[in-house]
Amino acid sequence: MVLLFKPVVILCLFVVLCSLSTHARSGDRISTRNPILSQLILKTRAEKIWLRPTWQALLHVPPHSLGSQASSLVDAPSFFLSSQGKESPQAELEATLAKLFAPSVGSKLDAEEAVACRFPARRAWLEEVLEIDKGVLPEYRCSNLNNWLHNFDADGLTLIFPVSVLNSPASMFGHTFLRLDRKAEKKPDLVAWTVNFAAYADAGRGLGFAINGVFGGYPGRFTLAPYYERVKAYSDIENRDIWEYALNYSPAEVHFMLLHLWELLPAYFDYFFIDENCSYQLLGLLEAARPNLQLTKNFYWDATPADTVRAIASVPDLVAEVHYRPSLRQNINTRAEALALAEQKIAKSLALGQLTLQDESFLSKAPDSQVEIIELATSYLAYLSASQGKPQDVFDIALEAESRGKQHDEQLSRQHQLLTARSEIAIALPPLAITPPAYRPDEGHGSRRLALRYGREDAENYLQLDFRWVYHDLYDPDNGFVEGAQLAFLQPSFRYYSKDNNWQFEGVDFIDISSAPVRNYFIRPFSWKASAALKRYRFEDDERPLIGDLAVAAGLSYALNQQVSAAVFIDTKLTVSDKFDNTVGLGLGASGEIMYTISDTWKGGVYSSAMQYVEGLTQTTYQVGGRLRFSLDTDNAVLVEVSEHKEFSDAFVKGQLSWQLYF
């Protein structure tokens, strides 16, 4: 236990040291020769203007600095006009006021470096709150700022949430960013700009990237890109569905947010991913324009993108409309479902070049079917070329560059033939109707889970308490989550045995990932699992030592019908304990599971697995059982499990009744 927490403690210390090492220099002297300025400064001090939520939001001071001196999350010295600005909102306010009154350098009215042009949101807010008359402050043209604003012409805001995909560790939790809409001009969504917060790394990833990222080694910045770029990256290449939450922000609020974004663009934040990630920073941006939202106050030190979406959706009247943008993969699946298998086969053969449009099997189809077949074939070809060069699955084998180039040319010319053929048929089919999932991501359960379990194992009763930090497992309520995806981090558990009248550390699941997307005729992803845990195994004489357990599995999943899915896996397992020869055990095995989604609230499943230990000890182990889950509401579920286990002793039966609370 103690050993386990050591790295965490070191991590915490490191973070504390980092935040202490911020610059603290001597105070600034504010020239108060200007009588209006002195008056205003007296006014701010009398009313403690710097404590207003808007000022705190503009400086990105987190609201939950309990008693201690509140310090801004922004780490760029250029963001602060006072050398104490990071720690003292008051000093920063007074310095800003003083510099706003400072006469312009030279006679240039267009001084872009002027504080008024550099910090337009601060100026606008101070003018309003201190009732500074127009003309009192020196005027500037700020043409860079105005051109920039003109380019957006934004009058609406949409929060975009591409759902998670497990096959890339970068997107396990999903992502959030903002879209700047142009409602008045009726500009298409695709050409709107998006605001994204991400780590600003020049090159390289791998371990160095991860470590730098964790400790804030890379600065985080706001970046902009057209929405079509993002749709392509998420929807077409990564095959992630996108949810668009249109927010009820007035054009004036959007304008103020943009003024503030302008202040932030050159600034950077130490990118400490757990607490200051993309989602948290977006909430900060949204708050600047509407401080009474107080969105960030609920996030102490972690915020997954799904949590953010839930926080925003829970504010009454904040979300005006939710729109679902299906991925290319959904598009293909929907088209395929509408066709008979024989027609699907023709479409796939056409796409792969195994059949030409002159083939009798295609020509014999009715014109409507021909159109459907061609449209499916072209979507499938688009899917194939989008996923090329970027392996969709961990098991994809990278093709040689040369053969890939040749393959690409062939695909291009097939696509050209198919589309030309399509354009020659006048028939227009009704637009493809893809049904959105019944539940939106914000309607899902909370990320953290607390479970109380009562069970009986080998004639001994116990009470178990466990906590999971994030995120979702296959038997949690599925509403609002991606099907067949499990991601669980840091789940310690404790057991109480009435016999010994004693609590015992039962184990900890560090990480438990399972990606089991179903395969169909067109989309054929592989399934995989990976986990690392400390858990107890039963040996002879009722001994249950803690054992380090690493498991990896690869397999296939299929949908038997709309509600039932089945998966088979080849498993490997590495166990670490002095119970094994040379302290290491190695097992190989196979497993299978059938899951039945009975309704929105009920889900059941049966599973079995067998494993032969070949190294460290010779033993055959197995496990067979069933589970049934019932959701009481969004954040409460009951789970019943019955199973038989054979570990390193005689076989035993286990039954368990659990109550799971999500928050």
Next chain:
Amino acid sequence: MLYRKFCSSVSIFILACFMASCSVTTAPTDASSGTTGQTTDASSDVTSSTTLDDDDEEKEIKEEEKEVEEFVTANFSQLRTDMSVGRGEYLAALATLMSVNEADKDQFYAITKNNFSSIFLSSQTTAKELIVNLKQEIAQANI
């Protein structure tokens, strides 16, 4: 000793995974911009594209042309698919970018479908060629 090694290696692994949450999401965008050649570091790109000072007609037209070209380059394959059907989100966005009148839009969509083979002469047609060919067809149709 054994647990200690196990625990610390697992901790490092978990920390690496947590990087996850969103930081690395720059990756897909980078990947896509490789093909379209337009990464956007807002502060520079957005500012440089317009200047209000010379807000004359010529400038506006140039601006529109640039926007159309960027859009077509980035969304070439989606546009091609939409044009073959004569309908779609990307095609509608292109019509707006090219300032096609609301009343003429249906005709614009029909032109792209009916003249598909003269807009896309071969599988090697580029974005620039597409725009030139499309403009020719529009000019002929007088919209």
